[in-house]
């Protein structure tokens with residue numbers, strides 16, 4: 001069964017949380033709920049990646065990660081999507097170009113944890129992402145400082161919305177990004193894997 005591209009009305013705001021979800025956990029759930037509220041989004045998608053281009057280890061099979069993600073995240077406005085596998089994309093900039101073409105009039109917001117902002121300058125076409133899509137960054141234990149001092153945060157500092165302006169992010173003229181200090185959950189997929197609580201079947 002395919003779960004890539006649900007119907008979206010023009011004018012909707014949609015937060016995209018890309019991830020390996022190997023496996024999904026309560027940290028993902030927490031930041032997704034917080035993003036819907038604090039950025040005032042109509043919908044959220046979990047974009048389950050075929051494989052992070054910067055991660056060396058091979059994740060569990062996509063269908064296994066999709067099923068686990070659906071079990072963990074049950075929310076009427078959050079959709080679990082395998083769009084990248086269907087499109088054959090791994091690079092976020094490329095995925096965003098496809099989605100914006102496919103859904104004209106929909107306002108996508110890229111969501112990520114603070115750890116990803118810290119290394120965002122290593123992503124392919126990272127400036128194009130920031131120049132074309134509003135970006136919402138969510139606090140993560142241990143990564144708030146490195147994220148704020150990162151090359152992307154420093155170069156794009158003039159385009160940062162204050163946390164109190166987070167509701168404006170989705171409709172803001174790009175570049176625009178906003179860091180929000182949500183209640184933090186220390187869960188991580190690597191810790192779950194290290195405990196042996198998840199393995200490829």
Ligand SMILES: Nc1ncnc2c1ncn2[C@@H]1O[C@H](COP(=O)(O)OP(=O)(O)OP(=O)(O)O)[C@@H](O)[C@H]1O
Nearest residue numbers: 019020021027112113116139140185187188189190
């Ligand atoms: N506990 C958390 N708090 C805030 N953001 C998180 C948290 N866990 C994951 N994220 C964010 O969710 C997105 C997807 O994360 P991912 O699927 O890589 O999980 P992970 O726990 O970071 O995995 P790993 O430990 O294998 O690196 C990323 O943007 C990541 O920053």
Ligand SMILES: O=C(O)c1ccc[n+]([C@@H]2O[C@H](COP(=O)([O-])O)[C@@H](O)[C@H]2O)c1
Nearest residue numbers: 018019020049052054091092093123124
């Ligand atoms: O486009 C890139 O160069 C790029 C580099 C690293 C990570 N990403 C994306 O960032 C998201 C988070 O990845 P991960 O593995 O930290 O969950 C996921 O959607 C990846 O495809 C994208």
